[in-house]
Amino acid sequence: MIKIFEHNTESEKEKVSARKDLSMEICENLWQVGGAGFTAPDDAAIYLIRCGEKAALIDAGCGNAHDKLVNNISAVLPSTVEIEYLLLTHCHYDHTGGAAAVKDQYDCNIIAHYLDAVYLEKGDNDVTAASWYGARMDPLPVDRKIRRPKETIRIGNGEILAFHCPGHSPGSLVFVVDFDSIRVLFGQDVHGPLDPSLLSDTQQYIKSLKFMLSLNADILCEGHFGVYQGKEQIEQFIRSFLNIS
Ligand SMILES: [Zn+2]
Numbered sequence: 332m333i334k335i336f337e338h339n340t341e342s343e344k345e346k347v348s349a350r351k352d353l354s355m356e357i358c359e360n361l362w363q364v365g366g367a368g369f370t371a372p373d374d375a376a377i378y379l380i381r382c383g384e385k386a387a388l389i390d391a392g393c394g395n396a397h398d399k400l401v402n403n404i405s406a407v408l409p410s411t412v413e414i415e416y417l418l419l420t421h422c423h424y425d426h427t428g429g430a431a432a433v434k435d436q437y438d439c440n441i442i443a444h445y446l447d448a449v450y451l452e453k454g455d456n457d458v459t460a461a462s463w464y465g466a467r468m469d470p471l472p473v474d475r476k477i478r479r480p481k482e483t484i485r486i487g488n489g490e491i492l493a494f495h496c497p498g499h500s501p502g503s504l505v506f507v508v509d510f511d512s513i514r515v516l517f518g519q520d521v522h523g524p525l526d527p528s529l530l531s532d533t534q535q536y537i538k539s540l541k542f543m544l545s546l547n548a549d550i551l552c553e554g555h556f557g558v559y560q561g562k563e564q565i566e567q568f569i570r571s572f573l574n575i576s
Contacts, residue, residue: 354379354403357550357558358513364388364403367555370396373464375425375554378517379404380508385487387416388439389506389517390554393464394429401436414439415486418493419473420519420554421503422447423529424461430471442484444495445476447502457528458500477504496543498536499523505539507546516548516565522556522572540573 355363357378363369365377374392377400386408392400408414414437419427422443430451434441443451450458454470461468477493484491492507499520506517521543525531544566551559551568559565 354407355558356407357552358510358515360510361508361515361552362407363552363558364407365390365392365396365400366557369403370399373425374429375423375520376552376557378552379408380486380491381408381412382487382489384412385415386412387418387484387486387491388414388433388437389418389552390420390426391417391429391433393425393466394432397429397432397436400429400433413437416484416491417441418484418491418504418506418517419443419447419451420505420517421500422450422459423500423520424459424464424466424468426519426554427451427459427471428461428464428466428468431469440474441471442475442477442493443473444493444502444504445473445478446497447500448473448476458530460529477502494542494546496539498532498534498539499525499529501530501532503539505543505546507548513550514546514548515550515552516543516546517552518543518554518569520554521551521569522553537573540569544569 360381362379364379366374377392378389380387417433417439451471454468456462459468480495482493494505496503496505508515551565559568
């Protein structure tokens with residue numbers, strides 16, 4: 332089901348030989364467009380969802396390879412399709428450092444959980460882990476804050492479910508999209524880490540991992556470990572962090 336595309340047609344190849352647009356189709360209307368190997372090594376994975384004539388991005392990377400990200404997106408998304416939302420799984424810099432540039436580029440609305448939005452809006456370098464990257468988190472306004480345990484984001488001809496799954500950070504979110512009969516879970520940083528400076532909470536983390544198992548996804552799009560397919564593989568991956576055999 333997964334195909335790697337290098338988006339240079341034969342006729343374009345010579346002109347753009349110095350540039351490599353790389354996107355990966357995960358299933359119909361879903362691509363990975365950013366992350367290590369796609370944009371820049373420090374970037375967490377960036378996913379693109381198309382719902383008819385609207386689209387959404389999940390996470391934004393550090394922002395050090397913004398032009399590459401834009402190229403990867405335009406290689407798979409027609410310019411007539413509007414990117415309506417940038418959904419942030421959590422506040423960490425490797426997921427959010429590029430958010431301001433993405434908003435400038437696409438004029439999209441930024442969505443995050445209110446418990447993480449507070450650190451984005453005040454530009455907290457510690458809780459966002461910007462300091463881990465030798466970077467600075469500029470204050471980032473969040474347009475819509477998720478406050479309930481579960482919220483529905485309507486977009487184009489579809490919907491994205493947002494679930495509060497704290498532990499790695501106080502306001503971590505996971506997103507679920509049903510592409511016809513394929514349930515895709517955008518599981519943010521399933522693997523953690525848990526760290527006091529990130530305000531991590533082990534008990535919440537374990538509860539959230541168990542909840543993710545209950546979602547029974549067919550595809551897991553993870554923050555740094557890529558894409559897992561098949562219920563068994565996903566369960567194995569999530570359980571490996573629960574220490575449950
Ligand atoms: Zn993180």
